[in-house]
Amino acid sequence: MRMRVLHTSDWHIGRRFKGVDLLDYQRKALEWLVSLIERERVDVLCVAGDVYDAPRPSAEAVRLFNEIFQRLGLMEINGHALQIVFTPGNHDSAARLGFGAALMRPNVHMRCDIAGIGTPVMVESADGERLAVYALPYLDPDLARPALQSLLGTMADGCGRADATDSRDADMVGTSGIAESSDAPETGGRNAGSHDMRTGKRHAGHTIQRSHEGVMRAALQVATA
Incomplete structure (x- = not known):
């Protein structure tokens, strides 16, 4: 079921x-x-x-x-x-x-808390099906940008994020109704970001637009990293 x-x-x-x-x-x-x-x-x-x-x-x-x-x-x-x-x-x-x-x-x-948006709520059904829910609070552009920039900077410095809760085998859903994807949107311009020479992964830049769309893009990038 x-x-x-x-x-x-x-x-x-x-x-x-x-x-x-x-x-x-x-x-x-x-x-x-x-x-x-x-x-x-x-x-x-x-x-x-x-x-x-x-x-x-x-x-x-x-x-x-x-x-x-x-x-x-x-x-x-x-x-x-x-x-x-x-x-x-x-x-x-x-x-x-x-x-x-x-x-x-x-x-x-x-x-x-903005700091927790990258960690999903893990729920399990009666028959063992697992679901990762990424719950994003309302993000005021002026208040959320510094915290999100800090999170993105930490992710770039650490070449990714390691969750305490393993959600790899779980389905994912966001409370905003947007389907989550491993292809995170970039927060900067077309050429924003850098590549990690060790892993070949791309890390987006830390500049977040002062808009609701800008902070939402950054939040989704944190959640799907």
Whole structure:
């Protein structure tokens, strides 16, 4: 049986529309999502950002998220715990969403730190199928560029990256819905980068364009190195 992955985003819990509180409608939508996961026997749930509508959500919004989050975290599909991967969006506060991530259940994976984008979340289905999920948080061009440039520089100096978790035999997926490939996009111009004479591999330059496309290209290069 193939592993089933459900990708969702932009819950925007706590949003108001023209002065109307949408919390009751959002509760119904999230309860429908829970029932869908149960009905379709979903193995992996990827939530790609904007869980909340604001960096400082109301107490009611946090309460709704915690309620749904607890139900999802306790779900079992085909005898295995539902695997959940969260990343923050531009409406979320990465620090707030990731607070206490280390204390969460082992089937809940919060990826809020740029430094960890090159290490996939490894999940396994009931029949042993393995999947590597590369979860990219929202990347603000001004804030993300220094960290990504540092990661690319480290990769070039070390002639590649060695993951602590072996994902070579696993299928790969990104939370953005972009198919991952071993042919990483370059961050510089057409002739950017250099060749390692020992391995023959090409290393891209470290200059990242000041744009959403630029930081996303750099992040994908880190993830697929």
